[in-house]
Amino acid sequence: MLTWVPTARAQDSTIRSIQNIFDPLSAPAETIYQTSLLVLAVCAGIFLIVAGLLTYAIIRYRRRGPEDDHEEPPQVYGSAAIELAWTVPPILIVVMLVLVTARTIGEIQHPKLPESAENIRVIGHRFWWELRYPKHGVVTANEIHVPLSDRKKRIPTQMVLESADVIHGFWVPQLNGKTMLVPNYRNTMWIEPFATGIYLGNCTVLCGEQHANMLIRVIVDPPAVYKKWLESQRQPPPPPSDPQAVEGQKQFIANACGTCHTIQNTAANGVFGPDLTHFSSRATLGSGMAPNDDENLRNWLEDPQVLKPGCRMPDMHLTKDQVDVILAYLGTLK
Ligand code: CUA
Numbered sequence: 001m002l003t004w005v006p007t008a009r010a011q012d013s014t015i016r017s018i019q020n021i022f023d024p025l026s027a028p029a030e031t032i033y034q035t036s037l038l039v040l041a042v043c044a045g046i047f048l049i050v051a052g053l054l055t056y057a058i059i060r061y062r063r064r065g066p067e068d069d070h071e072e073p074p075q076v077y078g079s080a081a082i083e084l085a086w087t088v089p090p091i092l093i094v095v096m097l098v099l100v101t102a103r104t105i106g107e108i109q110h111p112k113l114p115e116s117a118e119n120i121r122v123i124g125h126r127f128w129w130e131l132r133y134p135k136h137g138v139v140t141a142n143e144i145h146v147p148l149s150d151r152k153k154r155i156p157t158q159m160v161l162e163s164a165d166v167i168h169g170f171w172v173p174q175l176n177g178k179t180m181l182v183p184n185y186r187n188t189m190w191i192e193p194f195a196t197g198i199y200l201g202n203c204t205v206l207c208g209e210q211h212a213n214m215l216i217r218v219i220v221d222p223p224a225v226y227k228k229w230l231e232s233q234r235q236p237p238p239p240p241s242d243p244q245a246v247e248g249q250k251q252f253i254a255n256a257c258g259t260c261h262t263i264q265n266t267a268a269n270g271v272f273g274p275d276l277t278h279f280s281s282r283a284t285l286g287s288g289m290a291p292n293d294d295e296n297l298r299n300w301l302e303d304p305q306v307l308k309p310g311c312r313m314p315d316m317h318l319t320k321d322q323v324d325v326i327l328a329y330l331g332t333l334k
Contacts, residue, residue, distance in 0.1 A: 003299070003307070018174075019172075019173045019174070019200055019201065019202070020173060020174065021033060021036065021173045021174075023174055024174055025174045025175070025193055025194055025195045025199075026174060026175040026176060026191045026192050026193045026194065027149070027156065027191075027192035027194075028107075028108045028111075028175075028176040028177070028189075028190060028191065028192065029173070029174055029175050029176050029177075029191075031104055031107055031108060032104065032108070032176070032177050034104075035100060035101060035104045038097075038100060039097060042093060042097065046093075061073075108176070108177070111156070111190055113154075113156050113158055113190060114154050114155075114156070116153075116154065116155050117154075117155065117156045117157065117158050117190075118133075118135070118146060118147060118155065118156070118157040118158065119133070119134055119135055119157075119158050119159075119160070120132065120133055120144065120146070120157060120158070120159050120160070121133075121134060121159075121160045121162065122144070122159050122160070122161050122162070122170060122181070123161075123162045123163065123164055123181070124161070124162070124163045124164065124165075124168030124170070124181035124203070124207075124214075125163075125164045125165060125272075125312075126165050126166065126207055126208045126210070126214075126311075126312060127203075127207070127208065127209075127210035127211065127213060127214040127287060127308070127310075127311055127312075128141055128142055128214065128273075128274055128286075128287040129141060129142050129144070129214070129216060129287065130164070130274065130275070131143075131144055133230065133233075136230050136233075136234060137234060138230055138233040138234055139262070139275045139277070140233060140274075140275060140277075140278065140282070141274030141275055141282070141287075142215075142216075142217065142274065142282065142284065142287045142288060143217045143219055143282050143283065143284065143288075144216065144217065144218045144219065145219045145221060145226060145229050145230075146191065146193065146218060146219070146220055146221075146226070147220070147221065147222075147223045147226040147227075148193060148194070148195070148196050148220050148221060148222050148223060148226075149192045149193060149194060150194075151194070154192065155192075155223060156190050156191065156192035157190060157191050157192070158188065158190045159188065159189050159190060159191070160186055160187075160188055161179055161180070161181045161186070161187040161188065161189060162181060162185075162186055162187075163181040163182055163183045164183075165183065165207075166183065166205075166207050166208070167180055167181065167182050167183070167205050167207065168180070168181040168203050168204075168205050168207050168214065169181065169203055169204030169205035170189070170201070170203070170204070170216065171201050171202060171203075171204045171216075172191070172199050172200070172201030172216055172218050173201065174199050175191040175193060175199055175201075175218060176189055176190070176191050177189075178204050180205060191218070193218075193220040195220065196220045196221060196222060197219075197220055198217055198218070198219050198220075199217070199218040199219075199220065200215065200216065200217060200218075200288075201215070201216035201217075201218065202214070202215060202216060203215075203216070208310065209309060209310025209311075210308055210309070210310050210311050213286065213287060213288075213289050213308060214287055215284075215287055215288030215289065216288065217283075217284065217288050232278070232281065232334075233277075233278055233281070236264040236265040236277060237263075237264075237265075237277065237278065237332060237333050237334060238332075239265070240329055240332045242328065242332070244324070244325050244328040244329075245325070245328045245329045245331070245332045246329075247325040247328075247329075248325035248326045248327070248328045248329025248330070249266065249329045251318075251322050251325050251326050251329075252266075252268065252326055252329055252330075253266065253267050253268060255316055255318065255322070255326075257270075257316070257326075258270055259272075260272040260273035260312075260313070261273045261274065261275065261276045262275045262276065262277065263275075263276050263277050263333065264277040272312065273312070273313060276330065276333060277333060278333055278334065279292075279330050279333040280292070280330060280331055280332070280333045280334045281333075281334050285297060285300055286300065286304075286307060286308050286311070289307070289308065290307075294327060294331075297327055297330065298323060298327055301316075301318060301323045301326060301327065302318070302323060303315040
């Protein structure tokens with residue numbers, strides 16, 4: 001039975017494992033967090049007042065004995081003071097919340113981003129993420145590298161969100177609110193992380209069998225490390241020299257893997273599946289499902305449908321020898 005082997009993932013201390021809106025680490029997420037605190041505080045205040053008055057009335061006017069049954073409380077008809085008290089303050093509260101929310105939405109949807117901002121195109125596919133860095137000519141998948149920002153020297157990242165098939169949702173709670181990826185439409189969002197590390201997120205719109213395994217990893221690196229990563233992604237990998245890997249490349253092409261996957265400088269130029277040009281530089285497989293190691297990759301190549309049932313990669317019925325050499329070849333794609 002093929003299964004995922006979860007090794008490094010649990011031990012990776014750089015993963016900010018909480019997907020928590022109350023621990024924002026990015027400019028727009030902070031703005032949302034502050035607004036949510038204000039709304040929570042107002043609601044908590046209203047709850048305490050209402051619950052307090054109710055409790056008071058229940059205790060103060062409870063039935064104490066049979067004599068209470070004959071006594072009718074004073075009947076009050078119409079009171080301008082009471083009517084004003086429960087009309088005017090709620091209106092003021094609602095108006096205040098509307099203004100604050102409108103300002104927050106404005107800040108998040110129409111930000112003034114500096115020239116230094118990065119640009120990424122995120123394209124949702126069933127069930128993985130295509131990532132394009134148009135300024136740098138880099139194409140990758142599932143693991144979104146972005147630079148760390150600094151409050152003085154800002155480097156936010158602007159994202160254009162699109163879909164190749166159905167509606168998906170992009171949400172990394174510590175970085176920003178959710179945004180949908182809608183076919184034939186371009187949504188935008190931005191993030192501006194203030195701490196390095198790996199941020200986890202999920203697709204938030206039910207998009208098919210493997211919706212739950214359409215995981216997002218955002219890797220925030222200091223600008224120098226990010227630049228190096230871009231540099232390495234821009235270079236096509238050198239042609240394989242090891243005989244096993246050379247045979248693996250042949251088998252990769254012969255088995256039509258290249259109709260769905262692209263590997264730069266080879267005949268593989270498909271766009272239905274993730275770009276594999278630097279496949280080995282990615283830490284995970286199957287859109288964040290498991291660590292990208294030999295054992296998991298071997299299981300994946302033997303039959304992706306066992307590990308990710310319903311995913312778009314069919315069982316290619318590769319022989320053991322074919323899996324061995326393709327594994328060796330993919331290992332060279334650093
Ligand atoms: Cu994509 Cu759910």
